[in-house]
Amino acid sequence: MTTIPTSRGGTGEPWERYKHQPHWRNNADEFEAAKLGMWLFLATELLLFSGFFCAYFVLRMFHPDSFRGASEYYLNWQIGAVNTVILLISSWNVAVAVRAAQLGRKMILAVNLFFASLCGVAFLVIKLSLEYIPKIQKGEVPGGFFSYAGGHGYEPSAYDPVFLSVYWVSTATHGFHVLVGVLLLWWVGWRALKGHFGPKHYTAVENVGLYWHIVDLIWIFLFPLLYLVP
Amino acid sequence: MTTIHADTTGPHGHDAHHDAPYYASKGGLFVNIWDWMTTIDHKKIGVMYLFAVLAAFALGGAAALLVRMQLWAPTTTVAGATGEAVVTGMWPFASNLDYNKAFTLHGAVMVFLFIIPSIPAALGNFILPLMLGAKDVAFPRLNLFSWYVYVIGSLFAIASIILGGVDTGWTFYTPYSTIAEEYGRVIAMTLAVFILGFSSIFTGMNFIVTVHKLRAPGMGWFDMPLFVWAIYATSIIQVLATPVLGITVLLLTIENVFKIGIFNPAYGGDPVLYQHFFWFYSHPAVYIMILPGMGIISELIAVHARKKIFGYKFVAFSSLGIAAISFIVWGHHMFTSQGELASAIFSGLTFLVAIPSAIKVFNWTATLYKGSIALTTPMAYALIFLFLFSIGGLTGLFLGSLSTDMHLHDTYFVVAHFHYVMMGGTVMAFLGGIHHWWPKMFGKMYNERWALVGAALVFIGFNMTFFTQFILGTKGMPRRYATYVDEFQALHQLSTVGSWILGVGFLIHLAVLATSFFGGKTAPPNPWGGLSLEWETASPPIEHNFHHEPVVRHHPYDFDTVVPPQTVPGEFPVADPGGKGH
C-alpha cells in the first residue's frame, strides 16, 4: 500500500519527458481517458465472447448427453488445466510488470513482460501441438467436415460435431486473442527496454496488461465449461 | 449570469493561420488530398463521414425506387410453350431473385451503411466536441481509423453486390444465409457487417470517453446540450450491443466457410438461436438509429422556438432509459418463431419503451407551447418528425401486442411502421440537423424558401409512400414479394408515385445545399441564436475549434435570460434580459 513519489528525476529517460497530446489538459486526464477507453473495449470483448457462452448453454441444454460424452472423450482436461495455470502465471507477471512500471524499475518491467509473452507462446504451442493438429488429423473437426468414425468402444453421437463446433470456434477465437496479446506484450516489452515507461507515464503497459488479463479471464470460464463437463 | 464569454476576441499573438477555417487549403491538390486522408481533426472526419453516408443513402435510395417500380403492377404467371410456368410483367427486374436481391441491398445498405453511422458519425463527430468545448474527440487517431474501417466494410458490401448480390434479406436469417447457392456473396456481405460493426464501436467508445473527460470547464452533466445526452446514450448501445452482432455474423461467416453447426440445422444447430443473436443487437440498433435523431430534435425545437426546453432532465434521462430498455425487448421481432412464454414476456416488456419515448414527445410539444416558433427548414423538419414519429411509435404498440402482431407479422404494416420511425424519425431529424448545422459546418447559408419546398415534398411523398402501406398491411399484403393480388394495385401505385415525389424532394435538397456550398451567402457565426458552445466559435470553426478554451456560464437552453453569443443586439429578443424573473 505504498504511493509512488511524484518524480524520481535525474535519469533522463523518455518517460520523464512525455507530453500529452494537445487536446488534453494534462497527462493524468489522458491516462484516465485511455484506461476508460480500454475498459470499454474490454467490455466489447466480453460481449463478443458471450455469444459463444450463449451458444454453449443453449446447445448443451438441448443435447446434455452428447456434450458430456464429447467433452470427456475428445478433450483432455490435463491439457486444459496446464494451460489455465500458464495463463494465470502470465497474468501475475503482467500485474508485477505494471507495479514495476509504477515504481520505475525498468528491468523488472521488461523481464516480466517478456516472461508473460513466453507463457502466451507456450499456451499456443500446447494448444496447437497437443489439441488442434491431432484433432484435425483424426477428423475431430466441427460440423460438416466432421469425419471421426469412433473407436475404443466410443461411437460418436449425432451431436458431437455440435460440441466440437462450439469448442473450435470459442477456443480458436480465444487463441487469436492470445496471439494478439503476445504481439502486444513484445511491443510494450521492447518499448520498456527503450525506457518509454516510468512512474509518470505507463499508459501502454497498463492497457496491454488489462487486455492480457481479460484474455486470461475468458479462459477461466472456457476451461471448466469445455473440459470439465461431469 | 447574462454576460457570455464569446470567442470573438480573436487570436492573441497567434499566427494568422490560426484564424483560418478548418478546411483551409494547405497547398496543392495532392497536398490537400493527403491532408484530408490523414487528418485527425474531428471536423474533417465528420465531413468525410457525411459524404460517405450520403453516397450510401443514394445507393440505398436508388434500390428502393427500383423496388417500388417493380410493384407498380402485379406479375402474372402463364403456361409457356412446353407447359412450364413463365412469369411475365417483371420490370425493371428480370426475376423474383433479382427483386429479392434489390430489397436486400436496400435494407442492408440503409441500415448498416447509412442510418447507423449517419447522425453519430457525421453530425456527431463534427458537432459533439464543439458542443462540449473540446479541441477534439478523446482518441482522434481511432476516429480516423473508424472512418477507414467504415470504408473497408463498405467495399466488402459493394464487392458482394458486384459479385451478384445477396437475396437473404438484411437480417441474414439462417437457413437462407447458410444454404445460399453462392456462399461467397453472403460471406462478403456478413464480413462487411462485421467490419462496419467495429467502425460503430470505435465511434461509440470515442464519444463516451469524450463526454466523460473533455467537457469544458464549468460544464456539469446537466449543462450538456441534449444532443450530447442522446449521442452518449447511443454510444452506450453501440458499445454494448454491437459486439454481439460481431459474433453473430462472424459465426455465420465461419458457418458458411467451415460448415460448423451452431445455427445451421443441417449440422445440428438451431436457426432460432440465430434470430436471438441477431435481434439482441438489431433491436438495440433501432435505438442507435433513432436516439441521435431525438437528440437533434431537442436542439431544433428549443433553438428555433427560442424556448427553454421543457423538462430537461426528463428528456436527458429518457435517452438513457430508452438505451436500457432496448436490451430487453428484442424478442418482439420473433413472436412467430420463439416460444410463447418468451413471447409473452417480451410483449409485456416492449410496452416499457413507450414511456420514455412519450416523455420526449410530450416535452417537445410542451416546449413549443408559447414559443416564438420560426418556421425555418430545421423547425419544419422538427415538426415533421413529431408528426411522423408519433404515427410510427403508436403503430409500434400494435406490433408489440402479441395477438395483433400474429396477424400483422411480416406484412406491409411492419414495413410502414419501421419506415415511419426510421425514415420519418431519423432521416427527417438528420435532414433537419444538416440544415441546422450547415452554416456552422461550411460557413454558408442556404436558400430557405427552396429548402422548405423540398421539405414539403418530402413530407407529402413520404406519407403517400408509406401510409398506403399501413392499409396494405392490414389488408394482408405480405412483405418481400414482387407481386400481389390485383385488388392491391391502386394502393401500390399510390405508394410508388409517393416514392417519386420523395425522390424529387431529396433532389431539391441536394440542389439547395450544392448551390449554397458553391455560392451561398456567408453565414454569420450564430445564425439561429443558439446558446450551446458550437455557436461561440466562427462559422466555419477554426482548426483548433476555439481560440480560448470556453468556460460555460449558462445552461444551453436559457433563451429567456441569455443574449446569444455573436449575434446582433436585438436580433434574438430575450424575454427577461436581466434574469430578474428567476
Add this chain to the structure above:
Amino acid sequence: MSQAHAEIHHDEHEHHHVSSMRLLNTILAVLLVLTVLTVAVSRVHFGESLNLWIAVGIAVVKASLVAGFFMHLLHDKAMNTIVLFFCILTIGFFLLFTLVDMGSRGMVDPLRDGDIAPPAIAAEARQRAIAEGRLDPNESHADDHATPESH
C-alpha cells in the same frame, strides 16, 4: 477566468495505487488453488445442473479476483467498474432471455415444440469408415486415439 483555469490544471501528479508483492503473490496462489478445486469438484457428481453451477461459481470467483486485484478495479476510478458492471448485466440479459425462450418451447402449445432431425454427419462418417474397412463395427482397432480418458 484565471480562477477557472487554476481549477482545471489542478492535479498533474496523480497518485496511482501500487499493489504490494505480497498481495499479488497471494492472489496468484488463491487462483491456482481454485483451479485445482474446480477440477476436483468436477470429478464428483452432484448432478448435471449443480455441477455446472459450481463450475461457473468458482470461475466467477476467480474472474473477480483477477478483475479486482490484477486489473486493480478495487483501487481504480469507479467508472471502470461501472463499465464492467453494465457489460455483465447486458450479458446476463442476453443469456437469461435466450435461455428462457429456448428452454420453454412447447410449454403451452405443443405445436411449437417441433424437433429438428439430428444431423447425419457422425453416422455417415462412421458408415464410410466401416465401408472402407477402417473401422470394425463391433470393436474398434484402427483408431489411433492415444488417450481415451475415462474409458
